[in-house]
Amino acid sequence: MQAVLQFLNANMWPLIDALVIVGVFPLMAGYVVLLERKVMADMQARLGPMRVGPHGLLQPLADALKLMIKEDIIPESADRIIFWMAPVLSVTAGMLAFAAIPIGPGFLIANMNVGLLFILAVSSMGIFGIVLGGWASNSHYSLLGALRSSAQLVSYEVAVGMAMVSGLLLAGTLSMKDIVAAQAEKGMWFAFVAPVGFVIYLIGSVAETNRAPFDLPEAESELVAGYMTEYSGFRWALYFLAEYSNMIVVASVATTLFLGGWMRPFASVHAFDFLDFVPVLFMLGVTGYCLYRIPKQTGWDQKFILAIFAGICFVIAAALGMVFAPPLAFLKVPVLGAFWFIAKVMGYVYVFLWVRFTFPRYRFDQLMRLGWHFLIPLSIVNVMGVATALVLHRQAGWSSWVAFPVLLVVTILLAFWLVRAGERRDQQAARSAA
């Protein structure tokens, strides 16, 4: 008993953090889905979900309920144990990665010295869920989807890893907390110091989460639903949750590594201190909009639900505003940091959605060519470029304002050369085929 209490006492905050993640996260993923549908509707000149709750605000809850009470079907010829295990594996990998992601300086479950490696390792485990699920379903389409998925993940993992290396070279540490600290110290996000690395990470992370335009494993018009074809009900929901949690994980890693983590924009410039009030004003604005829309709802229930949402937003605004009170000043950095972190993650996710609704889908061979012939060489060149710039800066005494831009230009020139070389190779291949 004593030992348990001692353990709880020593690890109270990480445990609370973990409970919050496990409890809040599925809800958050649900609302990311709602966000996606709303953004999609907006881009496609539609309204999107409007029926369940005001502006569809209860849609995620309704979807979750529906999926949970749906009949659970396991195909007769499926491998039951693996069929059961695969989605669990997928979702576990996605959520486990959150252990090392710092949502604000105070909100971190495990401050590991190998944080980034841990995330990379754990989130790659998710592919087992996909491959096993596709195999266990015992269906052609599922298997094709699973194989495509694994091939794609393995190829893009390399480019993503190399892109991360360019950030790591700048930070000099694998601990997620220290990476943000290094950016604070430099006074600049690494996305601006190593933009090529950031762009490679952006492309690679879209491919790694199997989102459009790289969503071949579940290409609806070709493979029905890929590895998920035979899944339904709650198991399907787990896969869905895994996909969105992966999205949030890669967005969090990008935020931490390239976008300054929990720091607000221009964190070191005091002239921009007024930005600290943005979180409060933003939440107050959302509250105000909810209140403004209440009279326009039909029916008292819709009005009531929207009023509740307005209340929640106001409570959050109040919590964010509280930190400006002098006795609570020690909460200022963690609380506002959490807001900025989530805002950046959402911005990154928005880019995912934007890309999804704009671009057509790659063909499998084109996807592989993009990965192996362009992104991987470019990411290696980029790592060498960043390393050279660092050496020039530290050993040869170049100003970082000269060293990094010069190497950036060289890297971009090489990128163009790679594209040209690829096109020439394609032309040659076409000529030899004809």
Next chain:
Amino acid sequence: MDETRSEGMAPPSVELAVPGADEIVINMGPQHPSTHGVLRVKLRLDGERIDGSECIIGYLHRGVEKIAEHRSYQQFAPYVDRMDYVAAVSNGLGYCEAVEKLLGAEAPPRARVVRTILTELQRIASHLLWLGTHALDIGALTPIFYCLREREEILKIFEKYCGARLTTHAFRIGGLQYETYDGFEHDVKRFCDDFGTKVDEYEQLLTGNRIWVGRCKGVGVLTAKQAIALGVTGPPLRASGVKWDLRKAMPYAAYDRYDFIIPTGTNGDTYDRYLVRMEEMRQSRRICLQAVENIPTGPIMAKVGKVLKPPPGEVYHSIEAPKGEIGYYVVSDGTTQPYRVRVRPPSFINLQAFDTMVRGHLVADVVAIIGTLDIVLGEVDR
């Protein structure tokens, strides 16, 4: 014989029936999301590469041609709308003109111009639907909503004109049943004015997009020689570089009065077919604008009588439908019902090119090629 029966449909061709050791035969459709209806395609795959294919059709067969033999000439007119149901107006025009030819009658000038306007609007509507679904097949989720938005405006004009949106039965043998409604010219003009910039928007979204170009260039190439040999017509033929358009070659309705060009491609691939159709929409808009400026006044119906009894004889008349040449071969035995009506459906004949186009490509290209052929199964199966 037993084999045939166990297949349920046509006997499988020999090369598909016996796959080699490294090959698998997979079945796409008839309930596949991107076979555009109930087309069933059997593919023989070597890895993901396609070695051979066979289209299995007939799931939507309703015996339209046989029905014609038991209906009077007027009664059969609504049936043709249900063949290519996304371009009903064009189908109706072909049939009406064929029977008019048989009767030796001619629609009055006003009717011909209104027919031209509606048919060209229908061409735009059909191409818009093609563009949206084709883009959706290739993975671009958004264009279809923009396309449907513009198509809706056209359907509204149809609805105002004749009360129906899809299977319109807009024309009658001998001319038109209805006068144009008040503000018809205004509606058409407004649509055309808006539409000019809309086409440019679609092109912005797709034409220069590297992924789109990558998915379309060099996919499903059909040379001019192959296209002619297979009897392909419409945009697929013109994309292969053959300047053949019945609106110019054998003008019907009022097309000889208007100034428009026939866009052609050079490579005969999916990308060229895309460009040709985009340009055709612009040209259709031009025709509409010219026609609506100056609609002649006068009667809208020729004197053909209530009971149609064409003299014994036969006639073949074809027009340029959005999907290609739609032709009607009508045989009369002098009674009120046609002795035989044979339809030359563009979708059915263009679908023959599928196997030629798909060989050597990947599975992902199959959906692109089905999309670029722009088939409607109602017309393929009839």
